[in-house]
Amino acid sequence: MDKIDELLQAGQKFNFSNNSYSVSHGTYTRASDELLGWAATVEDFIRNTYGEESAAFKLYLTFDREKLNGYKQDEFEKQMTVLNGALKACKNITPKSKNKQVDDNQIIQLIKNIYFWTVLLIISGGAFALGLHFGTSKFDKEKSEFYETTKSQEIEITSLKNKLLTKDSTIVTSNKTIKTLRDSLTKNY
Secondary structure (H helix, E strand, O other), X not given: OOHHHHHHHHHHOOOOOOOEEEEOOEEEEOOOHHHHHHHHHHHHHHHHHHOOOOHHHHHHOOOOHHHHOOOOHHHHHHHHHHHHHHHHHHXXXXXXXXXXXXXXXXXXXXXXXXXXXXXXXXXXXXXXXXXXXXXHHHHHHHHHHHHHHHHXXXXXXXXHHHHHHHHHHHHHHHHHHHHHHXXXXXXXO
C-alpha cells in the first residue's frame, strides 16, 4: 500500500458524526485533533511530493480549515471532499523530480540569482560614476581655490616688490644726499 492509499484510508475514519457537537438549535462541526493532524499531513505530503505548482496542491489550496469548526454538515462534507479529491488527484500526477539539488544556503541562492548581479552591477557603476563626478568636482573646487590664493599672493608679491623698489630708490637717493652732504661738510673744514 502506498502513501496515498494510507492517507485516503486514514481519512475515511473522519466523518461529520465524530467531528461535530450538538446544541439545542442544531449540530455543528468541531474538528478533532486527529482530523486537523491528518489535514496537515495531507498538505505536507502533497507539497513535498508534488510541489506547490501541481494541480493537486492547487486543489488543496481551496480547502478552508476554518469551515471544520462551527459550520453545518454540508460545509464539512465539502472540505473533506476537497482533501480526498486532492489525494486522489495525486494518483494520476507524476511526483516532482528529486534530482534537482536544492541549495539550503540563502547566500548561495543569492549568488546564483541573475537579478542580484544585475542590481549589484548597477549600484557599483552608479557609485563609481558618482565618486568620479564628486571627486572631480572637489578637485576642481580645490584647484580654483588654489588658483585664487596663488593669484592674490602674486598681487601681494608684486605690490611688495613695488614698495621695495620705491624704498630702495628712496634709500639710494637718501644715501646720495648724505654723501653729498658729507662731502660738502668735509670740504668746508
